[in-house]
Amino acid sequence: MHGLPAAEIVSRLEAVLPASNVTQRYQGLVAGSGAATIRGILVANIPNVAALRRAAATNCNFIISRQHPYFYQGGITDRGNQQTLRGDPVVEAKRKLIESGLAVYRIEAAWDAAKPRSVAAAFAAAMGWQPVASGGSGRTVYCDVAKTTLGELARRIVTRSGARGLRITAEANTAVSRIAITPGMEFGSEIMAAALRDKAVDAVLTDVVLDVDGGCPYIxxxxxxxxxIGLIQTGCERFEFPVAQEVARFVRGVFPEMKMDVAPESEPYWMAS
Structure with missing residues (x-):
């Protein structure tokens, strides 16, 4: 296959995504040229240097990500960092890599608008849990598990996901039988409050909540x-890897003729003893 222009990949992708969310700031084609010749697609939640190098080495030079390669996030975490990072050596090194023939498409807002519970549901499935019907925010799923403790639940998560850097709030012997699984990050106290409206919930499982935003202090x-109630934070990479696999399956359906790859999950944390 000779490849397709990046602009054609974008057009076909956006034909099946909520268009209004693609046009949000720092979403859609955020790096690289629409004229780049694309020979394959790499799904990588975080388009870090390792992912960019993998894309170049495997000829999967169109990267579909949840995060921005230059750390421009948007939302409440955007405090003018595009200007602050102008000329930054780390950003410029990544820019040079991308300009060698890569393109990065940020799918986060459009994907979450179409499938708001998919991040949480994909992680639940990876843990072997089946979501049950319950109230709460649009991105939260609830899972009933055989009665266990917060400590045992944490060990199961480590075993099933490989996450090494769990942050746990509450005593290890806290009884758990219903878990609220939800992406954290922005507005942590609001997310925690919504999860706890279900009186049967005795553990919240998330990627990261910001201490300064009240997520952990709320618990x-x-x-x-x-x-x-207990709180377990896994970190973003392990929490979001299952949804990367779901995105890859979706993208294969849109581009059956394209070579596909998924950046392997990684664990950036180690624990001091």
């Missing part, structure tokens, strides 16, 4: 007020 205050 601490709930415990102090008498709620038997």
């Amino acid at each position: 601490q205050d709930a415990i102090a007020a008498g709620r038997r």
